[in-house]
Amino acid sequence: TQLLEQSPQFLSIQEGENLTVYCNSSSVFSSLQWYRQEPGEGPVLLVTVVTGGEVKKLKRLTFQFGDARKDSSLHITAAQPGDTGLYLCAGRTGGGNKLTFGTGTQLKVEL
Amino acid sequence: DTAVSQTPKYLVTQMGNDKSIKCEQNLGHDTMYWYKQDSKKFLKIMFSYNNKELIINETVPNRFSPKSPDKAHLNLHINSLELGDSAVYFCASSQGRYGGEQFFGPGTRLTVL
Numbered sequence: 001t002q003l004l005e006q007s008p009q010f011l012s013i014q015e016g017e018n019l020t021v022y023c024n025s026s027s028v029f030s031s032l033q034w035y036r037q038e039p040g041e042g043p044v045l046l047v048t049v050v051t052g053g054e055v056k057k058l059k060r061l062t063f064q065f066g067d068a069r070k071d072s073s074l075h076i077t078a079a080q081p082g083d084t085g086l087y088l089c090a091g092r093t094g095g096g097n098k099l100t101f102g103t104g105t106q107l108k109v110e111l
Numbered sequence: 112d113t114a115v116s117q118t119p120k121y122l123v124t125q126m127g128n129d130k131s132i133k134c135e136q137n138l139g140h141d142t143m144y145w146y147k148q149d150s151k152k153f154l155k156i157m158f159s160y161n162n163k164e165l166i167i168n169e170t171v172p173n174r175f176s177p178k179s180p181d182k183a184h185l186n187l188h189i190n191s192l193e194l195g196d197s198a199v200y201f202c203a204s205s206q207g208r209y210g211g212e213q214f215f216g217p218g219t220r221l222t223v224l
Contacts, residue, residue, distance in 0.1 A: 031210065037152075040217065040218070041215075041217055041218070042115070042201050042203070042215025042216050042217055042218055043154070044215070045212055045213070045214075048212070088154060092210060095209045095210060096167075096208070096209060096210075097142060097144075097159055097205065097207075097208060097209065097210065097211070097213075098159070098167055099156060099213065101153070101154040103151075104151075104152045104154075106152070
């Protein structure tokens, strides 16, 4: 069974602070995705990384895929209240459609 | 212009009852999914259909039966509901059998009393 452990599980910070969320596994993934989920809604895809060592930036969000494709990180610079939500990583093995989701990180950014 | 819609949004029922959740997508996708999100927010795949063919069937009690009348619809029927079935159920869709972006519906919160 593939497990994706996210840390921290909960994070409460002030507006303007930086933060990093980690997603770790002992399994190798062909690609890894990050989603954000807001209360009462479904997850929304933020990014997909496919190459070991790949770094992608989405405005204030920076995503990195580990060299061995077993882990990933999400760094948010100067967090804003609008960043509040549940962040989920999800890995895909092989070429199929099955996604294994991480344990989730609940982020709250306060004014 | 909802992309993936689910009905109902909330479902409260007694143990032992049978209930269905419906999902429709207007994205023209050929693959649809059912996920279960538990009280700890852990999201797990249950089923996936591609062009009405079952392609993913995780270890789910056979009280759960998905049905895909066409590639735009995927319904989930649950027999003999149990307390442990209480969760949020998400439908999703994507294009192709191999790695397309998945678009999620708003979820159906099922509470079994």
